[in-house]
Amino acid sequence: MGRLSAFLAIMILMGSAVYAYSVKYETIVLAEQIAKHKLKISREKESIALLKAEWQFLNRPDRIQALVEQHSDLQPLQTQQIARWADVPVRKDSEDKIGQKLDTLGLSDVTSSLATPKKPATQSVRRPKVEQ
Numbered sequence: 359m360g361r362l363s364a365f366l367a368i369m370i371l372m373g374s375a376v377y378a379y380s381v382k383y384e385t386i387v388l389a390e391q392i393a394k395h396k397l398k399i400s401r402e403k404e405s406i407a408l409l410k411a412e413w414q415f416l417n418r419p420d421r422i423q424a425l426v427e428q429h430s431d432l433q434p435l436q437t438q439q440i441a442r443w444a445d446v447p448v449r450k451d452s453e454d455k456i457g458q459k460l461d462t463l464g465l466s467d468v469t470s471s472l473a474t475p476k477k478p479a480t481q482s483v484r485r486p487k488v489e490q
Contacts, residue, residue, distance in 0.1 A: 415421075426432070460466045
C-alpha cells in the first residue's frame with residue numbers, strides 16, 4: 359500500500375509539473391502577442407499623427423485660397439445676390455407629357471397597377487370623412 363501511494367504521489371507531482379510548464383509556455387506566447395499588438399498600436403498611432411499633421415498642412419487657409427484663385431473663376435458674394443425666401447418665385451408644376459399620352463391611349467391604369475403592388479384582398483372598413 360505504501361508503494362502505491364508513493365507511486366500515485368509521484369504521478370500527481372509529474373502531472374502538475376507538466377501542467378505548470380504548459381501554463382508557463384502559454385503565458386510566454388500570450389506575452390509575446392501582447393508585445394506585438396502594443397508595437398502595432400504604437401505604429402498606428404504614429405501614422406495617425408502623421409496623417410493628422412498632413413491633413414492640417416493641406417487644409418491651411420492660405421493654401422486653399424491660392425488653389426481657389428488658381429483653379430476657380432468664382433467671384434466674392436455680393437449683397438445683391440442674397441434674397442429672402444419670400445422673394446423666390448414658386449415653380450410651376452411641370453407637365454407630364456408621357457402621362458398625358460398614356461391617358462389618351464387608355465393605358466394609365468395599366469402603368470399604375472404595375473408601379474404599385476397590389477394589396478391582398480382584405481375587408482376594410484371605410485370611415486366617413488369628418489369635416490372640421
